Amino acid sequence: MPERPLNRICYVEDDEDIQRIVRMSLERIGKMTVELVTDPMVAIGAITSFKPDLVMLDWMMPGMDGPTLFRKMKQLPEVSALPVVFITAKATQRDMDELIALGAAGTISKPFYPKDLPDQLRAIWAKLP
Amino acid sequence: MNTLANGIESAEPGAAAAITADIRDRADPALVRADRVEQLYSQLPLGMAATIVIGVIAAMELHEGRLLELVLFWGGLLAVVVVLHALLYLGYRNDSQRHENTGQWLRWLGIGAFAAGATWGFAAAVFFPSHADERQVFLAFLLAGVISGGIPMYAASWPVFAAYAAAIALPFTYVLATFGNRLFAEIALLIPLFYGVSVAIAFRLNGVFLSGYRLRHAYQRQLVELQEARRQIEASGRKLALFAERAPIAVLELDADGVVQDVNQAAELLFGYAADELIGHSVKRLVQPKHHGDFERDWASLMTTRAPLAGVKVRNPRRDGINVVCEWSVTPLVNAEGRMLSVIAQGRDITAQLEAERMKKEFTSTLSHELRTPLTSIIGSLQLINAGVLGEIPKDVTELTEVAERNGQRLLDLINDILDIEKIESGKLKLMPEVIRVDELVREAILLNKGFGDRFKVRYQARGELLTREVTADRKRLLQVMTNLLSNAAKFSPEGEVVEISTEEVPQGLRVGVHDRGPGIPEGFRARIFGRFSQADSTTSRQKGGTGLGLAICKRLVEMMHGHIGFQDRDGGGTTFWFELPRHA
Numbered sequence: 001m002p003e004r005p006l007n008r009i010c011y012v013e014d015d016e017d018i019q020r021i022v023r024m025s026l027e028r029i030g031k032m033t034v035e036l037v038t039d040p041m042v043a044i045g046a047i048t049s050f051k052p053d054l055v056m057l058d059w060m061m062p063g064m065d066g067p068t069l070f071r072k073m074k075q076l077p078e079v080s081a082l083p084v085v086f087i088t089a090k091a092t093q094r095d096m097d098e099l100i101a102l103g104a105a106g107t108i109s110k111p112f113y114p115k116d117l118p119d120q121l122r123a124i125w126a127k128l129p
Numbered sequence: 130m131n132t133l134a135n136g137i138e139s140a141e142p143g144a145a146a147a148i149t150a151d152i153r154d155r156a157d158p159a160l161v162r163a164d165r166v167e168q169l170y171s172q173l174p175l176g177m178a179a180t181i182v183i184g185v186i187a188a189m190e191l192h193e194g195r196l197l198e199l200v201l202f203w204g205g206l207l208a209v210v211v212v213l214h215a216l217l218y219l220g221y222r223n224d225s226q227r228h229e230n231t232g233q234w235l236r237w238l239g240i241g242a243f244a245a246g247a248t249w250g251f252a253a254a255v256f257f258p259s260h261a262d263e264r265q266v267f268l269a270f271l272l273a274g275v276i277s278g279g280i281p282m283y284a285a286s287w288p289v290f291a292a293y294a295a296a297i298a299l300p301f302t303y304v305l306a307t308f309g310n311r312l313f314a315e316i317a318l319l320i321p322l323f324y325g326v327s328v329a330i331a332f333r334l335n336g337v338f339l340s341g342y343r344l345r346h347a348y349q350r351q352l353v354e355l356q357e358a359r360r361q362i363e364a365s366g367r368k369l370a371l372f373a374e375r376a377p378i379a380v381l382e383l384d385a386d387g388v389v390q391d392v393n394q395a396a397e398l399l400f401g402y403a404a405d406e407l408i409g410h411s412v413k414r415l416v417q418p419k420h421h422g423d424f425e426r427d428w429a430s431l432m433t434t435r436a437p438l439a440g441v442k443v444r445n446p447r448r449d450g451i452n453v454v455c456e457w458s459v460t461p462l463v464n465a466e467g468r469m470l471s472v473i474a475q476g477r478d479i480t481a482q483l484e485a486e487r488m489k490k491e492f493t494s495t496l497s498h499e500l501r502t503p504l505t506s507i508i509g510s511l512q513l514i515n516a517g518v519l520g521e522i523p524k525d526v527t528e529l530t531e532v533a534e535r536n537g538q539r540l541l542d543l544i545n546d547i548l549d550i551e552k553i554e555s556g557k558l559k560l561m562p563e564v565i566r567v568d569e570l571v572r573e574a575i576l577l578n579k580g581f582g583d584r585f586k587v588r589y590q591a592r593g594e595l596l597t598r599e600v601t602a603d604r605k606r607l608l609q610v611m612t613n614l615l616s617n618a619a620k621f622s623p624e625g626e627v628v629e630i631s632t633e634e635v636p637q638g639l640r641v642g643v644h645d646r647g648p649g650i651p652e653g654f655r656a657r658i659f660g661r662f663s664q665a666d667s668t669t670s671r672q673k674g675g676t677g678l679g680l681a682i683c684k685r686l687v688e689m690m691h692g693h694i695g696f697q698d699r700d701g702g703g704t705t706f707w708f709e710l711p712r713h714a
Contacts (some may be wrong), residue, residue: 015502015506015511017506018502018505018506018509019515021505021506021509021510024513024518025513025518027520028513028518029516049258053190056181060498089497089498089501089505093559093561094559110501110502110505111501111504111505111511111541112505112509113507113508113509114512114513114518115512115513115516115518116510
């Protein structure tokens with residue numbers, strides 16, 4: 001378990017409605033700092049400058065999907081160590097298992113419950129080495 | 130081919146007796162008898178002619194002595210016998226039912242033969258003692274002649290001959306024995322011997338005739354059967370050819386080297402080749418060149434095992450280069466001697482089916498994503514409002530947002546349940562079994578559903594000590610079953626009640642029971658409670674929520690985990706829903 005509490009979250013998601021809900025949930029209930037990224041193509045730059053504790057990735061996005069972005073991150077030393085949580089409506093259990101095997105910290109399936117989301121993320125955070 | 134092989138096997142030495150018995154059994158006894166009677170009657174004209182000739186000669190010879198009146202009387206008697214025989218013969222010939230009335234005609238013939246014999250016997254009795262030596266020799270010669278002439282006449286029925294000959298020999302023997310002459314007395318002793326020998330010969334001949342007739346009938350029947358068999362073979366051959374020719378599936382006959390021997394029309398249409406372009410060429414023409422190596426290996430293994438294959442999916446290139454996916458059944462035809470005759474390959478074009486399956490999968494996946502994403506926003510927004518994230522909100526507003534959140538959740542449950550059912554029924558749901566302690570499972574389920582129970586003011590509580598035994602099951606799916614049963618129990622329990630959860634050992638394994646104090650299951654609903662979209666009445670879903678799929682999913686999930694699910698009335702009112710899972714070994 002990391003020594004410091006989970007605070008800075010970067011969320012890459014193309015749906016602005018969901019962005020709004022996640023921001024409200026994490027900021028107001030979870031008391032965290034949230035950086036939202038709408039375009040996955042610029043995500044790596046945003047992540048590098050924001051320096052989050054944890055990155056949340058949507059699965060289905062125009063331009064580049066979550067898993068592709070995740071693999072890209074893995075190749076870049078400055079972001080490769082960041083824990084990544086997938087949040088998705090589509091993935092099958094097998095897809096999720098595959099992502100975990102690739103090094104994803106966890107998966108949260110849509111629909112998630114904004115009331116529970118901060119706790120879910122903290123639970124994943126707590127299990128990290 | 131087996132029949133063929135069996136036929137060959139049965140023709141080994143020692144089977145001759147069996148064949149004889151077979152021939153005997155095959156011949157219809159009534160037909161054989163009709164043949165014998167026919168044979169007897171067909172001899173009659175010859176017999177009558179011989180009787181007239183011999184009678185005239187005898188009369189001329191005998192009347193030279195004394196007793197002219199007696200000779201005339203005897204001649205008249207003989208004439209009457211001949212006329213009666215002629216009438217008998219005509220009667221027989223004109224009887225259209227003669228082959229059915231064989232017993233009657235045989236009886237009349239026997240009577241006729243006896244009468245004829247008696248007429249000759251009369252001659253012996255009357256004329257022998259009255260004549261001198263040389264005429265006695267003539268008479269003895271004559272009588273021996275008519276007796277022996279009777280053998281071929283009546284060979285088809287030895288009892289008829291026996292009656293005929295006895296009628297001649299008995300009076301003659303009597304005359305000889307009583308003549309008072311030692312030589313004649315000795316001859317009288319010999320006559321019964323001759324008689325016996327003659328009857329024995331007639332008996333043997335009778336047997337020969339019988340087997341001859343039987344053989345003829347057996348042969349006839351065999352011929353009829355052979356013709357029928359040939360007709361059937363031709364018919365089934367035509368049918369088979371028609372099956373292959375008109376079948377909507379491609380049928381190819383290949384030899385042991387994989388060279389096409391024959392194809393049907395469906396194969397021509399499916400692959401776009403004319404029959405001539407395929408016949409005589411290797412079937413590899415229908416295999417993608419990059420897979421020729423695999424094909425040769427599979428073919429060699431087929432030639433070794435000679436075991437039929439089914440459900441082999443192959444991507445086959447058509448003449449125009451487009452690939453079709455076919456499902457093949459491949460059957461080597463091996464004859465009784467173990468020689469490979471040919472290989473029959475039957476292929477069904479499943480390209481469209483695979484495409485439909487792919488589209489269905491895509492549709493389900495899209496449905497899942499496209500419906501869940503907006504619901505996430507809707508339910509999420511409402512939940513944030515209802516959770517008080519935005520501060521105090523007027524009561525009548527939250528009343529409505531709570532209605533909206535609850536119904537959004539209901540819609541989501543329905544989508545999830547439909548997707549679950551679809552996944553289970555299409556066999557796509559894969560379980561991930563793990564070893565689970567039953568008490569831990571129950572506690573986790575109680576914890577997970579506490580919030581739901583609170584909504585209905587119902588408390589979940591374990592009954593007594595929970596078992597610490599283990600089962601092998603998919604944790605997530607088993608929790609889904611528990612959640613379904615617990616939420617049903619809460620929905621139907623009166624406010625303030627306790628829903629009890631029990632664990633117990635049963636012969637089939639471990640049983641988990643969920644006991645409620647609800648109104649019980651209506652009689653008319655019991656049979657379809659585990660069916661799809663079943664709820665006791667349609668108002669229930671509006672009042673209590675739920676999709677009507679929950680128990681159907683539970684049943685399928687529990688059965689996939691090799692368990693059973695059921696329910697029973699509870700003493701003191703209410704219902705117990707239970708499921709049983711096999712104990713972890």
